[in-house]
Amino acid sequence: MRHVKLQATWNGHRDCASCAMRSSALFSGLTEQDFALIQEPIDDLTFAEDAVVYHMGSPADAVFTLRSGLVKLVRYSPEGEGRIVRLLRPGDLLGLEAVAGERYDHTAISLTPAQVCKIPRTVIMRLNNETTRLLPRLFELWQSIVRKADAWTTDLGSSQVSAATRAARVLRKLRFEDDPSRIVRISLEDMGAILGMAPETASRALGVLKRDGVLQKGTTRKYWRCDPAALDAAAEGEKTAVDEA
Amino acid sequence: MRHVKLQATWNGHRDCASCAMRSSALFSGLTEQDFALIQEPIDDLTFAEDAVVYHMGSPADAVFTLRSGLVKLVRYSPEGEGRIVRLLRPGDLLGLEAVAGERYDHTAISLTPAQVCKIPRTVIMRLNNETTRLLPRLFELWQSIVRKADAWTTDLGSSQVSAATRAARVLRKLRFEDDPSRIVRISLEDMGAILGMAPETASRALGVLKRDGVLQKGTTRKYWRCDPAALDAAAEGEKTAVDEA
DNA sequence: CGATATGTTGAAAAAAGTCAATGGCAGTGG
């Protein structure tokens, strides 16, 4: 297993009212007066690649918004086997269970360098007491998490669908926002932990996509290249034109 | 595909304050005065086996509590393939997305005759406006749904775990509450839709459990019999004593 | 520049999918 970094660097406090993330995340819908209710400081944190944002089972005292980077949520079985149950992208929330429960349900680990805002649960509680504008957003976010979890099962969890097709579906979740032909490269172990398959099988699945012209090596080991249209086709389970040649 | 019944029978209105389900479901934590705020009538409905409680994509205007019976939540892909993403038991909520969204995310179908209470979204909204005692419960419930969805992926979705073991884990979710040796019998198609495998594979997996002495035929086709301890062992991936003989 | 991690590939075994035939049970209609 890869060495895991524990440290985050603190970039100071964040003014939520002027944050670029404001509209896509938790606090959209709040008014200027509402923001004044946020009395605690919101920490702005930077994590290196492979750093732990929080641990499964540890006391959940804050919710996080992901400002940049990519984060995996890992759920460990009692035997120590880990499965990745979600991939989080900029704008997504981490650790929403802090609002409802005692402890985190996953370990959150960065797949790339990541920037997150740490929002103490007390801030959420106060806002909920003082304004009605947070709640609908909270419901929506919770519901979208459920929807994503269900989609994870249905899209990635069927052995009637080929490993290559399911791998392509994962790759689509890993595309760079600004360049759909660039894909964040994750380890085969992680790919296996997402799809519930052995890393060798994941390697072979990616091999198929490469031979079909869907996927190429990137110039650095941090990412792959792809043909976006071919990737979409592969994710639907179709064979590519290259394959038929 | 099995014929699906569409009809529910109406058993009158329900007084939530005196409901046996009250403590395990949505309204635990409310006071007597809070119950007075429920002005709309709560319908008490009975569904036959294989009846649809609500359809995926239809407008979501009510949340349901399951009072008795067993319900599956099915998510259909655009191609019409259905996967079961959750099994609901008495005390569970159905259609919580009505509080957050416009439409139901699944089709809810009864696996046995089922009794449900239909709670209009407006009731939830009013209670949330008038009292602070509903919200924490709502958060908890939402979080427990996420946790169940994640457990579904990790417990049932790994091809490194044998089909028989995963089938045993499903069977554990189907046990009668009052008699842990009795298991609601579902079709092999449903078993396959839960585990993402072909129904023939599901049949063979159950065959293994039968040969190992974990599972037996019931006296009617509505249920199976099992050795509870052996089932637990099988769900952990262990071989039974019978098997070693 | 080498030590260690991760990725790739091969080969054999195990598991699962698929197609097809058979068997059993329940409900229907004579």
Place this chain on the structure above:
DNA sequence: CCACTGCCATTGACTTTTTTCAACATATCG
């Protein structure tokens, strides 16, 4: 009441996929 019919469930035979174990290649980091 019983044979008929239709729907599942079961099983067999075969194919394909995946796992597993192992060797080897490649890349990264000290």
